[in-house]
Amino acid sequence: MISRWTTAVLDTALPGGWAVARSPEGFLFDDNGALFPREWLKRQDLSILAEHGIGHLDGEPVYLLELHSPLDIPGCNWKGLRAFMLEDDHTLYKVLGYAAQIGTWAREHRFCGSCGKHMGQIPLERAMYCDACELRHYPRISPSMIVLITRGDEVLLARSPRFVTGVYSTLAGFAEPGESAEDCLVREVREEVSIEVKNIQYMGSQCWPFPHSMMLGFHAEYAGGDIVPQEDEIEDAQWFNVHDLPPLPASRSIARYLIDLYVARRLGHAEPVLPG
Ligand SMILES: NC(=O)c1ccc[n+]([C@@H]2O[C@H](COP(=O)([O-])OP(=O)(O)OC[C@H]3O[C@@H](n4cnc5c(N)ncnc54)[C@H](O)[C@@H]3O)[C@@H](O)[C@H]2O)c1
Ligand SMILES: [Mg+2]
Ligand SMILES: [Zn+2]
Structure with missing residues (x-):
């Protein structure tokens, strides 16, 4: 295409x-x-x-x-x-x-983060440049992992207080320095719902320009523990049967893709396409 x-x-x-x-x-x-x-x-x-x-x-x-x-x-x-x-x-x-x-x-990035002077755009390159200290700044992208945790016919979905009323989604979080996407996944899942996962499978990625995330999407299987929602971050988290799902995130999101993909595989339906 x-x-x-x-x-x-x-x-x-x-x-x-x-x-x-x-x-x-x-x-x-x-x-x-x-x-x-x-x-x-x-x-x-x-x-x-x-x-x-x-x-x-x-x-x-x-x-x-x-x-x-x-x-x-x-x-x-x-x-x-x-x-x-x-x-x-x-x-x-x-x-x-x-x-x-x-x-x-x-x-x-109008001002240099190192010396405080004005930065200018480099012609024909996507970079801001400080003449005084020769520092370059390229567009900022924040790697984030997003994961659907599964347990047979059930998937773990959660609500943040920021979500539209009633909507449940997959877990997500920003990678910290020193982490792989998989490290980030294990840490965020522990922090947000206090459970352990295994068999982490990469499913695809998506640019999420709100304001500059790069979503790395996974499926992972439940390995142990009881759900304990993280205070302030997670309003509610539950296991939902694939035949009885709550209102889900917008169809163009990778969150929705990860859910639709698992349900399609479980029920033997045609697989969805990840929106770019
Ligand atoms: N495309 C999708 O389907 C989808 C679905 C869910 C979440 N997301 C995105 O995933 C990203 C991460 O999800 P989350 O909000 O649950 O993150 P999170 O669980 O790491 O918690 C958010 C907190 O992280 C901190 N933070 C904010 N920006 C950061 C950055 N650039 N680097 C490190 N920490 C930062 C702040 O303290 C913020 O309150 C967000 O951009 C969110 O919009 C996308
Ligand atoms: Mg989160
Ligand atoms: Zn400078």
């Missing part, structure tokens, strides 16, 4: 192409979507913090205008990335997910 969207570092001095605009209220959109003719968008009275050339969509260059604040433009509105994930075309979500990560990283 030919990918419609490819990332690239484009020269912002060149005219033309499409642009997306991002403010603290999300991305600008109208009836045609979130991509606007770049020259038209730049003629609006936007408070532009930075511009980044981010890639090609169907061969056309795409730029990001990172704004200080939103602006009212007739016929347009602002919408968060999560809503684009839930409601919009997958390719558009991929473009905006990448744009969000580049915009956040560049905004948070």
Whole structure:
């Protein structure tokens, strides 16, 4: 399959192409979507913090205008990335997910973390550079593991207080320095539900741009212990039968994929495809 969207570092001095605009209220959109003719968008009275050339969509260059604040433009509105994930075309979500990560990283690396001086973008490389101490900062990605724990016909699902009411999901957590993804999995499972797992199997990965996670997905089998939910982090955790599951996470998430995959294998159904 030919990918419609490819990332690239484009020269912002060149005219033309499409642009997306991002403010603290999300991305600008109208009836045609979130991509606007770049020259038209730049003629609006936007408070532009930075511009980044981010890639090609169907061969056309795409730029990001990172704004200080939103602006009212007739016929347009602002919408968060999560809503684009839930409601919009997958390719558009991929473009905006990448744009969000580049915009956040560049905004948070305007000053050198070592000497405090201004950093600049290196032309044609996705890096911020400090002239004074020659430090480079590349986009930040946070590796995180996510795991579905299984016990025959049962799966362990949990609720964080942050979840939509009623929804149960797989366990997840950020890797700490010094850990492999498997080490992280064993530690997080102990911390969050106090059980032991065995037979850890890697199932696939997914970019999760909220704000910059790289999800490494696993299945693991229950090996021992009773569920003790971690105070403050886990509101409830239970074993659910694959025939009687609670409301589950959004269909584009790797959490949902890990659950759907196990259920499909258990019931002999066609396996789902992991959304990129
Ligand atoms: N795509 C999916 O299906 C899916 C599902 C569940 C969770 N996730 C993501 O997985 C990631 C980890 O899950 P979690 O929130 O349960 O993590 P977690 O269990 O490690 O707990 C969150 C805590 O980790 C700390 N933290 C925040 N950012 C960090 C970072 N970059 N590095 C190290 N520690 C950090 C904070 O103290 C935060 O409160 C999050 O980004 C979450 O959105 C994705
Ligand atoms: Mg967690
Ligand atoms: Zn410096």
